[in-house]
Amino acid sequence: MAETHSSVCPLDCPDTCSLSVTVEDGRITKVDGSQRNPLTDGFICAKVRRYPERVYSDLRILHPLRRTGTKGEGRFERISWEEAIVTITTRLQDILREHGGEAILPYHYGGSNGVLSEGALDARFFHRLGACELEKTICAAPTGTVYRAMYGSMGGVPFPDYRLARAVMLWGVNPSATSIHLVPHIHAARRAGAFVAVIDPRRTPLARSANLHLQLLPGTDVVLALSLVHEFMRRGWADKRFLNEHCNGVDDLAETASTYPPHLAAQICNIDAADILRLAEAYAHASPAVIRCGWGIERNRNGGAAARAILSLPAVAGKFGVRGGGMTMSLSGVAPINKAALARPDLRRGEARRVNMSQIGRALTDTEAPAIRALFVYNANPIAMAPQQNLLLQGLQREDLFTVVHEQVMTDTARFADIVLPATTCFEQEDIKKAYGHYYLQHFRPVISACGEAISNVELFTRLSQAFGFTETELRPTTDELTANALAGSSERLGGADAETLRSQGIVAYHFQGSEDLVQFGNAFPTTASGRVELAAPELGPFAYQPAPASLFPLTLISPASARTINSTFAEFLLREPRLLMHPDDAGTRGLSDGQAIRVFNELGEVHVPLHVSSDIRPGVVSLPKGMWQAASANGQSVTALVPDHVTDIGAGACFNDARVEVAAH
Numbered sequence: 001m002a003e004t005h006s007s008v009c010p011l012d013c014p015d016t017c018s019l020s021v022t023v024e025d026g027r028i029t030k031v032d033g034s035q036r037n038p039l040t041d042g043f044i045c046a047k048v049r050r051y052p053e054r055v056y057s058d059l060r061i062l063h064p065l066r067r068t069g070t071k072g073e074g075r076f077e078r079i080s081w082e083e084a085i086v087t088i089t090t091r092l093q094d095i096l097r098e099h100g101g102e103a104i105l106p107y108h109y110g111g112s113n114g115v116l117s118e119g120a121l122d123a124r125f126f127h128r129l130g131a132c133e134l135e136k137t138i139c140a141a142p143t144g145t146v147y148r149a150m151y152g153s154m155g156g157v158p159f160p161d162y163r164l165a166r167a168v169m170l171w172g173v174n175p176s177a178t179s180i181h182l183v184p185h186i187h188a189a190r191r192a193g194a195f196v197a198v199i200d201p202r203r204t205p206l207a208r209s210a211n212l213h214l215q216l217l218p219g220t221d222v223v224l225a226l227s228l229v230h231e232f233m234r235r236g237w238a239d240k241r242f243l244n245e246h247c248n249g250v251d252d253l254a255e256t257a258s259t260y261p262p263h264l265a266a267q268i269c270n271i272d273a274a275d276i277l278r279l280a281e282a283y284a285h286a287s288p289a290v291i292r293c294g295w296g297i298e299r300n301r302n303g304g305a306a307a308r309a310i311l312s313l314p315a316v317a318g319k320f321g322v323r324g325g326g327m328t329m330s331l332s333g334v335a336p337i338n339k340a341a342l343a344r345p346d347l348r349r350g351e352a353r354r355v356n357m358s359q360i361g362r363a364l365t366d367t368e369a370p371a372i373r374a375l376f377v378y379n380a381n382p383i384a385m386a387p388q389q390n391l392l393l394q395g396l397q398r399e400d401l402f403t404v405v406h407e408q409v410m411t412d413t414a415r416f417a418d419i420v421l422p423a424t425t426c427f428e429q430e431d432i433k434k435a436y437g438h439y440y441l442q443h444f445r446p447v448i449s450a451c452g453e454a455i456s457n458v459e460l461f462t463r464l465s466q467a468f469g470f471t472e473t474e475l476r477p478t479t480d481e482l483t484a485n486a487l488a489g490s491s492e493r494l495g496g497a498d499a500e501t502l503r504s505q506g507i508v509a510y511h512f513q514g515s516e517d518l519v520q521f522g523n524a525f526p527t528t529a530s531g532r533v534e535l536a537a538p539e540l541g542p543f544a545y546q547p548a549p550a551s552l553f554p555l556t557l558i559s560p561a562s563a564r565t566i567n568s569t570f571a572e573f574l575l576r577e578p579r580l581l582m583h584p585d586d587a588g589t590r591g592l593s594d595g596q597a598i599r600v601f602n603e604l605g606e607v608h609v610p611l612h613v614s615s616d617i618r619p620g621v622v623s624l625p626k627g628m629w630q631a632a633s634a635n636g637q638s639v640t641a642l643v644p645d646h647v648t649d650i651g652a653g654a655c656f657n658d659a660r661v662e663v664a665a666h
């Protein structure tokens with residue numbers, strides 16, 4: 001008999017759709033959208049409709065496994081949970097005794113998880129153990145650090161208000177793939193006569209219908225944004241009253257901006273100066289005007305500076321204070337979730353060694369620093385997703401490294417584990433999901449029983465805490481207690497709702513001074529210490545554009561999101577699909593043609609895929625999709641093999657779009 005259940009998409013997507021899941025005889029037969037979340041309004045993306053294929057995939061891990069082959073070979077034997085827990089506990093205790101907690105590294109990201117399965121019991125366990133603290137920098141570190149310093153946790157313009165805007169700037173963002181529920185509102189604004197500008201080296205679907213597409217060189221956004229500030233100041237289009245009343249650091253910003261007049265910016269960004277002037281004028285004269293700032297801007301050495309300059313534009317041009325005016329970046333920091341009550345950093349006794357996840361390959365191979373002897377991976381797939389794939393593989397092959405991977409499917413990373421543990425999917429567990437593209441908190445329950453012997457993260461870290469003999473009650477909470485911890489102190493921001501309301505309704509809206517509608521500088525203001533916009537926050541250091549050093553490899557490689565996967569999730573269905581996107585001029589000078597087998601390479605690695613020649617990308621830049629599994633290329637290396645591990649100017653984030661490569665026939 002078919003039943004339908006309410007659920008929530010837990011994936012790392014701003015939209016966080018409410019779902020309707022059909023279950024027949026205990027098996028999921030259909031995943032569709034539901035009306036429960038007004039923002040996502042019943043429609044979902046094609047990839048999540050395929051979720052049942054992942055739940056019941058041949059790659060699904062159903063039992064604990066112990067490695068029998070060499071590392072990475074993928075040969076395992078089934079073991080019991082009891083044996084798995086004893087093996088892990090014994091190994092970790094030995095390492096702790098001989099080398100201390102600094103030899104144990106948890107590696108996790110959790111973008112595709114709810115708040116109970118990342119940064120909750122897992123964090124408590126590793127704090128209590130005294131393991132290394134992972135710096136979570138693989139995404140949103142530069143933009144997040146900058147946003148907090150400039151605006152604190154002030155919310156952004158809600159997606160539905162984009163239809164009110166008279167000018168929309170889509171800056172380093174591709175909602176047609178990465179946030180589909182924003183797209184109809186942009187089309188509505190466009191139909192009502194709004195000026196739409198796209199700033200992106202690629203011709204994205206929205207760039208095709210935009211009034212202006214600035215195809216700048218990757219990593220030069222800071223220069224473009226500063227030249228806009230320069231124009232606003234020079235032409236009297238800056239909102240002096242707003243700047244006086246609400247901003248600090250105006251003179252510093254103006255001084256830096258004065259060094260980038262449009263003709264110079266045009267040279268550095270490799271675009272037309274006339275287009276910069278057109279953008280400046282259209283934006284300055286429109287109200288409401290809104291900027292959707294994406295993550296494409298941050299994944300290079302100038303990522304932090306770019307975010308600072310772009311996020312200053314609505315302040316300088318006086319775009320706040322009207323509905324539909326201002327900007328939207330991640331809304332994750334607005335969520336009324338009590339992170340400390342979940343993670344309990346007070347359970348840690350000493351100082352932690354800190355390790356930057358964006359340099360995981362380096363951390364596992366560094367012979368100067370104390371060696372990492374145990375790696376515990378969950379909620380992450382670093383072989384596909386972290387910089388310097390080949391260095392990471394070298395680390396993962398170390399015979400003296402003990403690797404545990406808790407996963408849903410046999411990913412590239414899981415193949416390197418000594419012990420693989422089966423994890424439940426969102427349809428087999430309870431959790432709370434906050435969104436980074438809207439203002440609703442949602443709760444979901446299991447809709448089927450766990451596949452095989454899979455267990456949730458909460459259950460795993462409870463079992464491990466028990467096996468370690470940790471007696472603190474915080475290390476064996478009930479799910480009800482964890483839920484209450486998550487919402488501790490948030491009732492007012494949830495309009496009086498508590499854990500019980502969230503549980504029974506499944507969804508609760510955030511409140512801003514009593515209203516569910518947010519207007520920047522209407523009912524939402526900066527939460528910085530000064531209560532003002534910090535245009536030149538001292539902790540961010542001086543504003544600087546750093547040109548990339550000369551390289552033997554002339555092309556810049558970017559690796560943006562693909563519509564068909566979410567990070568590396570669902571990329572298992574796309575083996576051998578990815579192609580390298582290259583402009584006809586660059587193909588011509590190399591004598592390459594569409595469809596040809598090529599190798600794209602640099603000093604770090606090489607990837608063999610077919611070529612796709614198209615003017616959808618600007619000259620000098622090539623693109624591969626992010627999230628490819630190793631088997632997607634003919635030679636078993638995927639895009640992160642070409643990504644260097646230098647970090648961003650602010651936030652020490654990964655520089656995925658700052659790789660230099662060359663391309664040749666294969």
Ligand SMILES: Nc1nc2c(c(=O)[nH]1)N[C@H]1C(S)=C(S)[C@@H](COP(=O)(O)OP(=O)(O)OC[C@H]3O[C@@H](n4cnc5c(=O)[nH]c(N)nc54)[C@H](O)[C@@H]3O)O[C@H]1N2
Nearest residue numbers: 172173174178199218219294295296560561563565566567
């Ligand atoms: N379908 C799908 N949806 C996703 C994801 C996914 O993998 N697949 N990932 C999710 C996650 S984790 C995130 S963080 C978000 C990311 O959401 P987005 O920011 O929209 O995604 P990206 O593809 O990283 O980058 C957006 C655009 O930036 C451009 N770009 C690259 N370098 C530069 C640059 O230097 N300057 C400028 N101006 N543009 C540049 C790229 O060509 C790309 O079109 O999407 C989320 N949604």
Ligand SMILES: Nc1nc2c(c(=O)[nH]1)N[C@H]1C(S)=C(S)[C@@H](COP(=O)(O)OP(=O)(O)OC[C@H]3O[C@@H](n4cnc5c(=O)[nH]c(N)nc54)[C@H](O)[C@@H]3O)O[C@H]1N2
Nearest residue numbers: 109139378379380381385406408423559567568569626656
């Ligand atoms: N080349 C390139 N690489 C990039 C980027 C880029 O732009 N270019 N962008 C980056 C971005 S935006 C991000 S956010 C990161 C993402 O990096 P990751 O978070 O490492 O990537 P995912 O593919 O989302 O991996 C999440 C894994 O967690 C597993 N999982 C899901 N739920 C659970 C659970 O409850 N328990 C356990 N134990 N496991 C679970 C999933 O099966 C999946 O394999 O990658 C970055 N990598």
Ligand code: SF4
Nearest residue numbers: 009013016017045048
């Ligand atoms: S990935 Fe995004 S668009 Fe697709 S179902 Fe999940 S939240 Fe909705």
Ligand SMILES: [Mo]
Nearest residue numbers: 012111139140
């Ligand atoms: Mo991300």
